[in-house]
Amino acid sequence: MNSGGMLYNILSLGVPFSVALLLASLGEMFNQRAGVFNLGCEGIMCMGAFLAFLPPYFLKAGAWAPYGNLLGFAAAMAAGVLLGLLFALVTVTFRADQGIAGIGLQMFGWGVAGTLFRHYIGGVTGVPGLSAWAIPGLSRIPFLGGILFNHNPMVYLAFLMVPASWYLLFKTPWGLKVRSVGTAPRAADSMGINVNRVRYQALMLGGAMAGLGGAYLSLCQARMFADDLVAGRGFIAVALVYFGRWSPLGIMGGALLFSLAQTLQLSIQVGGIKFPYEFAVMLPYVLVILVLSLARKARMRGPSQLGIPFNREMRY
Amino acid sequence: MNSFKLGYISGVILLAALAAAGTGALVLTAVGASPLATYVTIFTGPFKDMFGFTEILVRAVPLILVALGIAISFRSGIINIGAEGQMLMGILAATATALYLPAGLPHLVLLPLVLIAGAAGGGLWASIAGLLRARLGVNEILSTVMLNYIAAQFYTFLLRGPMIDPGELETGSGTPQSMRLPHSAWLGRLVPGTRLHMGLVLALVLAAAVYFLLWRTTWGFRLRAAGAEAKAARYAGISVERSLVTAMALSGAFAGLAGAVEVTGVHHRAIENISSGYGFAGIVVALFGALHPAGIVPAAVFFGLLLVGADMTQRSAGVPANMILVLQGVIILAIVSAKMYLNNAYAQERVRRFFARRPALEPTQPGGKS
Numbered sequence: 001m002n003s004g005g006m007l008y009n010i011l012s013l014g015v016p017f018s019v020a021l022l023l024a025s026l027g028e029m030f031n032q033r034a035g036v037f038n039l040g041c042e043g044i045m046c047m048g049a050f051l052a053f054l055p056p057y058f059l060k061a062g063a064w065a066p067y068g069n070l071l072g073f074a075a076a077m078a079a080g081v082l083l084g085l086l087f088a089l090v091t092v093t094f095r096a097d098q099g100i101a102g103i104g105l106q107m108f109g110w111g112v113a114g115t116l117f118r119h120y121i122g123g124v125t126g127v128p129g130l131s132a133w134a135i136p137g138l139s140r141i142p143f144l145g146g147i148l149f150n151h152n153p154m155v156y157l158a159f160l161m162v163p164a165s166w167y168l169l170f171k172t173p174w175g176l177k178v179r180s181v182g183t184a185p186r187a188a189d190s191m192g193i194n195v196n197r198v199r200y201q202a203l204m205l206g207g208a209m210a211g212l213g214g215a216y217l218s219l220c221q222a223r224m225f226a227d228d229l230v231a232g233r234g235f236i237a238v239a240l241v242y243f244g245r246w247s248p249l250g251i252m253g254g255a256l257l258f259s260l261a262q263t264l265q266l267s268i269q270v271g272g273i274k275f276p277y278e279f280a281v282m283l284p285y286v287l288v289i290l291v292l293s294l295a296r297k298a299r300m301r302g303p304s305q306l307g308i309p310f311n312r313e314m315r316y
Numbered sequence: 317m318n319s320f321k322l323g324y325i326s327g328v329i330l331l332a333a334l335a336a337a338g339t340g341a342l343v344l345t346a347v348g349a350s351p352l353a354t355y356v357t358i359f360t361g362p363f364k365d366m367f368g369f370t371e372i373l374v375r376a377v378p379l380i381l382v383a384l385g386i387a388i389s390f391r392s393g394i395i396n397i398g399a400e401g402q403m404l405m406g407i408l409a410a411t412a413t414a415l416y417l418p419a420g421l422p423h424l425v426l427l428p429l430v431l432i433a434g435a436a437g438g439g440l441w442a443s444i445a446g447l448l449r450a451r452l453g454v455n456e457i458l459s460t461v462m463l464n465y466i467a468a469q470f471y472t473f474l475l476r477g478p479m480i481d482p483g484e485l486e487t488g489s490g491t492p493q494s495m496r497l498p499h500s501a502w503l504g505r506l507v508p509g510t511r512l513h514m515g516l517v518l519a520l521v522l523a524a525a526v527y528f529l530l531w532r533t534t535w536g537f538r539l540r541a542a543g544a545e546a547k548a549a550r551y552a553g554i555s556v557e558r559s560l561v562t563a564m565a566l567s568g569a570f571a572g573l574a575g576a577v578e579v580t581g582v583h584h585r586a587i588e589n590i591s592s593g594y595g596f597a598g599i600v601v602a603l604f605g606a607l608h609p610a611g612i613v614p615a616a617v618f619f620g621l622l623l624v625g626a627d628m629t630q631r632s633a634g635v636p637a638n639m640i641l642v643l644q645g646v647i648i649l650a651i652v653s654a655k656m657y658l659n660n661a662y663a664q665e666r667v668r669r670f671f672a673r674r675p676a677l678e679p680t681q682p683g684g685k686s
Contacts, residue, residue: 039457043645086649096652099395099457100603104648107596111641112343118636119347227638235461242455278473285462292454313662 010263011147017259018252019158020045020213020221024237025244025251026165027080027209032241033169034202035182035305036091039102041210042234043109044083048076048214050113053225054120056127069130069219076215077208083109084207088200095309106234114227121225129223130154152220161209165248178202182303185310195310210234232285239288242295246302254291261287324664332654336646343642349635357632358625368624370510374582375620378403378574380519380613382598384526385570387607391530392563393543393556398445398460399571400595401467402438406572407579408474409437411494411586414501415479423500430501431518431576438572439565441467446564450557456564464595475586494586503581513581522570523609539563571595593640597623600644603651 024041031038052075056068087105091098130152139149169175177198180188185195217233218225236258244250265280341351362368382399389396396402413433417426445463448454475492484491503513530536541549542559550556574594579586601619605611626640657663 090649090653094653095656096649097655100599101649101652103397103457103596103599104645104652106645107641107648108339108645111638111643111645114638115343115347115636115642118638119634232461232465235458239458239462276473276477278469278476282466282469285465288462289448289454289459292458293448293452 006267008143008147010260010267012150013266014256014260014263015147016151016155017221017263018255019155020216020233021237021240021258022158022213022252022255023161023216024210024213024234025240025255026161026248027206027213028238028241029165029206029244029246029248029251030169030178030202030209031206032306033182033246033303034178034199035185035303035308035310036088036199036203037098037102037238037307038084038087038091038105038203038206039099039235039238040083040087040105040109041102041206041237042230042232043106044080044207044210045109045214045217045230045234045237046113047079047083047109048211049218049229050117050214050225051079051211052076052215053127053218056129056219057121057125068127072219073212073215076211078211080207080209080211080214081204082207083211084203084205085200087207088203091309092196092199092203095311098307098309110227110230117225117227124224124226126224127219130220154216154220158216159252162248162252169248174198174201179303181310182305185305189310189312195312199310210237213237236284236288239292242302243291245295258284258287320668321664324667325658327667328654328657332650336643336650339646340639340643343639344635347635347639349629349633354629354633354635357629358622361628361632362621362624366507367510368628370507370512371624372617372620373516374511374513375623376613376616377513377515377519377581378578378594379598379601379616379619380523381574381577382571382594383601383605383612383616384519384523384609385567385574386599386602387605387609387612388526388530388539388570389563389567390602390607391543392539392559393546394446394449394560394564394567395457396442396445396460396564396567396571397457397599398442398463398467398568398595399574399598400591400593401460401464402442402568402571403575403578403591403595404467404471405441405568406434406438406575407586407590408471408479409572410434410576410579411479411497414497414580415495419498421500426498426500427503427580430497430580431573434576434579435569435573438575439569442568442571443561443565446561449564450560471586472588475588479586481585492588496585497580501580502584503577511582513577515577515581518577520613522573523613527609571598574598597640597644600647600651603648 024045028038028041052072055071055075059068059071083105087101090096090101132151133153135149135156139145141149169178177188177193180191180193181195181198189195213233214230217229222229240251240254240258243254244252262284265283268275269277269280337355344351344354362372382403386396386399410430410433414426414430417429421429441463442460445454445456445459448459449456472492475494479494481493481495483495484493503515506512506514506516530540538549538554539559539562541552542554542556543563546556549559575591578590578594583590597619601612601615604619605613605615622643623640626635626637626643629635629639630637
């Protein structure tokens with residue numbers, strides 16, 4: 001294989017691989033901008049991946065079969081909203097410690113998905129999933145066409161979410177509210193903004209996006225479900241928010257960097273260079289730690305009230 | 317403590333317990349199991365015979381050790397989620413020490429060396445996260461979670477490759493496991509015929525030691541001060557950064573020791589899935605035990621019961637073992653929520669006023685309610 005062909009393969013695989021991380025991470029960005037650190041993202045992704053897998057699995061050949069994937073995405077988003085609400089109840093209303101509550105939500109989501117999966121399905125089974133849809137015209141551009149415009153529709157949707165999230169966060173009144181409750185909740189409160197309500201809304205939106213990210217994994221990327229399908233991507237998504245400095249564009253860059261590193265490692269394996277498999281699997285996790293170590297100064301630009309519950313009745 | 321405060325506290329705890337049990341029951345119903353019957357099996361099944369009872373304590377040993385470490389880290393203001401990985405590193409270090417030291421070392425020399433190696437393995441692995449937090453401000457929750465995934469891969473790599481039992485290669489079965497440890501590295505059995513081992517005594521002694529260390533020494537006070545209020549501690553001349561690293565290393569050492577005890581006491585060789593979620597369950601135990609050794613020991617026994625009981629329901633009622641994760645998750649959520657209301661004088665006052673508005677609930681005459 002010549003190097004051009006290899007580069008093409010890495011890039012055209014890397015773009016769709018980044019989608020699950022991108023969706024979950026954009027959702028987590030809204031959570032953190034509103035001041036809530038949601039580590040339960042991993043658990044929400046597990047539930048999303050599992051619930052999205054169910055409709056196409058059960059509707060194999062029925063009259064509703066063509067809508068299986070659509071129903072799957074809807075179910076994943078609904079579950080994400082519900083788990084986001086649960087997390088909001090615990091961390092916003094009850095003002096519990098967000099880091100530990102996040103680990104609780106992760107165990108809960110992972111456990112529920114695994115329990116239901118083992119009971120109703122049992123073994124690993126594939127689903128047809130979403131097929132690629134080449135954008136007419138654009139996909140014929142040499143080299144770039146295959147990399148950017150020959151994927152399943154969710155890929156285009158996810159990348160459209162980047163400017164959409166930017167617009168929502170920086171150009172709409174709601175986005176301003178989100179940013180204000182994350183940096184100056186007391187000031188926002190005296191301006192008549194209901195801090196906790198905005199945090200609830202952000203957590204629901206973040207949950208829906210994490211659910212969608214999970215759904216992408218089971219319906220578009222792996223086309224099956226297993227207990228450990230998500231494998232820490234939810235935590236990586238949280239780390240990417242730091243890396244991307246709480247901006248949609250930065251997060252997109254981070255998600256692409258990660259998926260490219262992963263596809264590079266895959267193609268090294270295929271290329272026949274001997275490298276223990278386990279070390280290849282480690283790579284993204286090592287990368288997260290490196291990225292977090294290098295992103296030290298980024299914290300200055302982050303929401304200053306990140307992780308601190310708002311208590312309207314306390315004045316100090 | 318007046319009777320209202322007592323009622324308030326028990327009310328909060330009861331509500332939290334009901335919420336947790338109710339959520340668990342929902343999931344159980346979803347998999348077609350009767351929640352009541354399942355809970356009854358979980359909580360009474362293990363007591364049916366001596367073996368089940370000792371099995372609870374066998375599970376409680378690593379839980380006590382891991383939870384003690386987590387309590388140290390949480391009290392010192394650094395959240396260690398990486399006990400699972402630290403346990404694996406402890407197991408590797410302990411196994412390697414037992415296998416590759418010259419054969420023929422006496423029991424009293426080899427066993428302590430093996431346990432110390434396990435603690436060192438876990439402690440070193442954890443101090444990566446501690447140093448990253450202290451020096452570079454890396455969020456320790458994320459770094460310890462990532463270190464868990466890395467440790468799990470490293471563990472499988474060693475068991476499949478360099479450390480695999482040569483016998484497995486000869487027979488061709490290729491089960492990823494290490495050689496059997498020499499007898500002189502085994503922890504003795506407490507009750508013959510069961511798996512209960514001397515690790516229980518070690519865990520109880522260490523629980524007392526942690527209490528003494530954290531609450532009865534200046535050094536422990538420094539750790540807790542840095543955790544309770546970093547700014548004040550720094551003003552008082554305590555190096556918060558150093559205390560974070562120390563706490564994390566110590567916390568990892570306990571997890572590593574738990575791994576070493578598990579390998580020398582129960583399995584006698586490093587196998588896959590040896591940590592079986594103790595690292596995560598330990599977090600729940602530590603929180604359930606109010607981050608205090610006196611609470612952790614009973615909490616560990618309770619969760620040991622839960623683990624053995626959940627195994628039994630898997631066999632008898634076909635409830636998948638993942639159910640234990642669900643329960644642990646809801647218990648964490650319930651504990652952290654309830655905690656915010658237990659010491660909240662303001663919320664307590666509101667509840668008191670709410671009930672005071674209804675005269676029927678108040679004693680009508682002084683002394684009407686003893």
